[in-house]
Amino acid sequence: MNWYEKLKEYFPIEEMKSKKHMELLLKEKGDVYHKDESDKHVLMYAEFETFIFIDYIWVSSKTRGQGIGHQLIEKLKDKNKPIILEVEPVDYEDSDTEKRLHFYNREGFTHAQSIGYNRKSLATNEETPMEILYWSPNNESEEMIYKQMKRMYEDIHTYKDEEVYGKAYQPADEVLIYDEAREADNILDDLESNS
Numbered sequence: 001m002n003w004y005e006k007l008k009e010y011f012p013i014e015e016m017k018s019k020k021h022m023e024l025l026l027k028e029k030g031d032v033y034h035k036d037e038s039d040k041h042v043l044m045y046a047e048f049e050t051f052i053f054i055d056y057i058w059v060s061s062k063t064r065g066q067g068i069g070h071q072l073i074e075k076l077k078d079k080n081k082p083i084i085l086e087v088e089p090v091d092y093e094d095s096d097t098e099k100r101l102h103f104y105n106r107e108g109f110t111h112a113q114s115i116g117y118n119r120k121s122l123a124t125n126e127e128t129p130m131e132i133l134y135w136s137p138n139n140e141s142e143e144m145i146y147k148q149m150k151r152m153y154e155d156i157h158t159y160k161d162e163e164v165y166g167k168a169y170q171p172a173d174e175v176l177i178y179d180e181a182r183e184a185d186n187i188l189d190d191l192e193s194n195s
Contacts (some may be wrong), residue, residue, distance in 0.1 A: 117132055
């Protein structure tokens, strides 16, 4: 099974880019978009000058629990840039969603409280809400994470979307929402809990 089939088998159709889209990114944006793979894992990520976006991470079910996911995340953390990713909200009928969230929490990722993310899948035409998680070495604000997420969406998710899919994804401003008041509340809560 090749890298794309492994991802396709594991991730829901509404979250998957087409193989053509991913191959275009690897070929035409190879300075930013990367594939790291072995028989035990596939990691697709975009590395910008100021942050990293994890597009997909897959670890073989035969080797889960052996620390491979942790090693992949540590390799990215060593670059000392914020790391951002999208996860589907916990679905109690799908234990993988809960395991994924638990894994990222264990790895020190924070759930973005002030960033909303909801896009329509070109594959299913259904709204697909996602949660934004991030790891930040220098305590970047959620506003900064939002701006980086917006850039990633425009540079990676919608790259040549009309050419690849025959139609365009929604613009970033429709998909990503930043709630400034909510972040201010979170900062106040953190200050109060630390005093």
